Amino acid sequence: MLDNNYYVYKKEVDWSVLQQGVSIPVTIQVVFQNTINKFLPRGKSKDIYLVLEGLTYKARLVNQKFDERKYPNRKDILQIRYHPQSEIAERLRSIFAASYRYILEQRNSLPENQRKFIKVPEEIKEYLAIYTTEYPDTYLLECITQEDTRIIKETMVHEDEQEYEASINYNTVDPNATIAAVNQIVKIRKLNRAIGESLKLLYNYRCQICGENISARYGVNVVESHHINPFVESLNNNSENQVIICPNHHRIIHRARPVFDRRKLIFVYHNGVEERIILNRHLQ
Ligand SMILES: [Zn+2]
Ligand SMILES: [Zn+2]
Incomplete structure (x- = not known):
């Protein structure tokens, strides 16, 4: 199974994952980087499909433009983007309900300028794993919830x-x-x-x-x-x-x-x- 699924990224669940998407730092993801560089130039974006629990959702893959004179050595900044009201965002909020609840509570108690620094405590962190599939514009999402971690720990x-x-x-x-x-x-x-x-x-x-x-x-x-x-x-x-x-x-x-x-x-x-x-x- 893994032969067809290459690793893209493991992302700690935060507000961004639950609302709008994931930035993927292209560092150790050799295979992903090689395929992406060929098909998505800087400043461009395209439709992609995300498969989660057997269902397919639409999203965008963005290769962000940045000032290459200012940051000559910077690697591509890729983002998977979706709308806060999209089906995929709603599904992720329901699967990662524990993180969502925690971050919401924190947000309500903090002034706006401090909200983006909210981090879920280590013991209750959840993760989103992203893999490529055999189809070029289709990515597989797997959720690692608090409950999964509890079972694995045992x-x-x-x-x-x-x-x-x-x-x-x-x-x-x-x-x-x-x-x-x-x-x-x-x-x-x-x-x-x-x-x-x-x-x-x-x-x-x-x-x-x-x-x-x-x-x-x-x-x-x-x-x-x-x-x-x-x-x-x-x-x-x-x-x-x-x-x-x-x-x-x-x-x-x-x-x-x-x-x-x-x-x-x-x-x-x-x-x-x-x-x-x-x-x-x-x-x-
Ligand atoms: Zn050695
Ligand atoms: Zn060892």
Whole structure:
């Protein structure tokens, strides 16, 4: 299924998602960027279709114009836009009712100039995942609600990090998946895998620590995504919590459990050895 669905973006639900659309920063989304650049020049927009829970909704895709002399290195700013009264906006408000309620309450208690800074607290955050489909102007939306996160949290307590990561990297079956949580597991694993695969492409299957793709000489690409803060504990599949490393480094890291210094981008091992991330295009 994932072979046809490339990752576009994982967006935290905010007022904009519930009212008018999503801005997509084109950073790690290599495939999306390549297709879009070919078909939608800067300053142009086009009709697109959004598929959500099996139903299709109309929206616009905009490649925003900006002053290229002022921002010569800026990448395209793409936006999926819809009207606040459109069916898709209404559907999203109903699915993300918890976020909608929270933001509405906050908005009512804040002066207008502070409203755009409203952030949903970490514990109750919800997400919208966007994927391409086999049809060029059709995008698949998947909602990750508070309830999904609650169910996943319960399931992940019993999960082993290495087994979970293997299930993402190699699409193996999750031994602990219970029937009740299967939809949530599939949905979140798909997103996790899509973000990981997108990062692998970004690094052209090279290890961020050794800088090599040692598998390439055998005609294959074997590289893995590792979660800096274990996913089974953090439930964090954001790209900033993933590094792309070779299987050797991955095994060693799980066995030796180095500390990751996020500021210096260095793994510090308990015997004093330090290893730096030498390829970095997505960690800040
Ligand atoms: Zn390596
Ligand atoms: Zn790992």
